[in-house]
Amino acid sequence: DGGITQSPKxxxxxxxxxxxxxCEQNLNHDAMYWYRQDPGQGLRLIYYSQIxxxxxxxxxxxxxxxxxxKKESFPLTVTxxxxxxxxxxxxxxxxxxxxxxxxxxxxxxxxLTVL
Amino acid sequence: AQSVTQPDIHITVSEGAxxxxxxxxxxxxxxxxxxxxxxxxxxxxxxxxxxxxxTLVQGIKGFEAEFKRSQSSFNLRKPSxxxxxxxxxxxxxxxxxxxxxxEKLTFGTGTRLTxxx
Numbered sequence: 001d002g003g004i005t006q007s008p009k010x011x012x013x014x015x016x017x018x019x020x021x022x023c024e025q026n027l028n029h030d031a032m033y034w035y036r037q038d039p040g041q042g043l044r045l046i047y048y049s050q051i052x053x054x055x056x057x058x059x060x061x062x063x064x065x066x067x068x069x070k071k072e073s074f075p076l077t078v079t080x081x082x083x084x085x086x087x088x089x090x091x092x093x094x095x096x097x098x099x100x101x102x103x104x105x106x107x108x109x110x111x112l113t114v115l
Numbered sequence: 116a117q118s119v120t121q122p123d124i125h126i127t128v129s130e131g132a133x134x135x136x137x138x139x140x141x142x143x144x145x146x147x148x149x150x151x152x153x154x155x156x157x158x159x160x161x162x163x164x165x166x167x168x169x170t171l172v173q174g175i176k177g178f179e180a181e182f183k184r185s186q187s188s189f190n191l192r193k194p195s196x197x198x199x200x201x202x203x204x205x206x207x208x209x210x211x212x213x214x215x216x217x218e219k220l221t222f223g224t225g226t227r228l229t230x231x232x
Contacts, residue, residue: 004158035222040124042205042222043159058219090158101147101166101209104220106158 002027004107006091011112013078013085021076021110023091030096032074033104036060037088046089049074078112086114117142117208121223128196129231136191136226138180138206147209148189149220150180154202162204165189176200201230 004025013019025032031050035043045058049068063082068074074093078085089110094102118141128134140146147166151159163174170182180191189206206223 040224042119042224044222045219048219092159103149103161103164104159106151106160108158109156111156 004091004093004105006089006107006110009108009110011110012115013112014115016080018077018079019085019112021078021089021091021112023074023076023107025072025074025091025093025105025107027093027095027105028071029093029105030071031094031102032068033092033094034058034064034066034074034076035090035092037090037109043090046076085112087112117146117221119206119208119221119223121204121206121226123226124224125227125229127229127231130198131195134191134193134196134200134228136204136206136228138189138191138223139187140189140206140208141187142208148180148182149207149209150174150178150189150191151205151207151222152176152202153205153225159205162191196228196230198230198232201228203227 007022033048034046037043044060046064047066049055052071055066055068065077091107092104094104096102120139149164150162152162153159162178163172165172165182172180178193182189203225205225207220209220
């Protein structure tokens, strides 16, 4: 079955450590996205990539980094510079790179807790 | 820049009753509008979307939404809810094709739906 996988489902890290969240899709989609979800705030865009080896900052990119070396993979690194990293992180993909009219398909999410 | 308002944080409905979830958007040009549903601890699933044409849009699971340009609204409706509809619902607006370089999907803060027997 095609879809988006995110791992791990739960992640704990100590303050000051970097951590990388995995996102893989086998939908052959060009575009991929990372969102952060906090209670009562909806989803906020961190980074997005419309094509391999290219990505753009979203609304809240500070303290995060990404790479897009393969079409199917878009890992997100939460760095120690992120002041409040505890959140639910969602990865999504869409079929084409031509704007945001295309349906975004979401993974099951990773819940990151900083101890 | 576009924005989305979902004025109801939490709604409780009896099973079998009708449902309407409100969504108001702000965007200067023709928007792309979406409704997503999220079960607890899960990702989001698309219910329906509107780009142009018929202002009444049918989606999955018996949901529909109506685009009203004059009211800047895109309310989600269902004539009879089931206990399995309990979830969080998000409205989202996407910038249209004339806004190259500023394309993004802006989500509302969500409405949590509780179903009582």
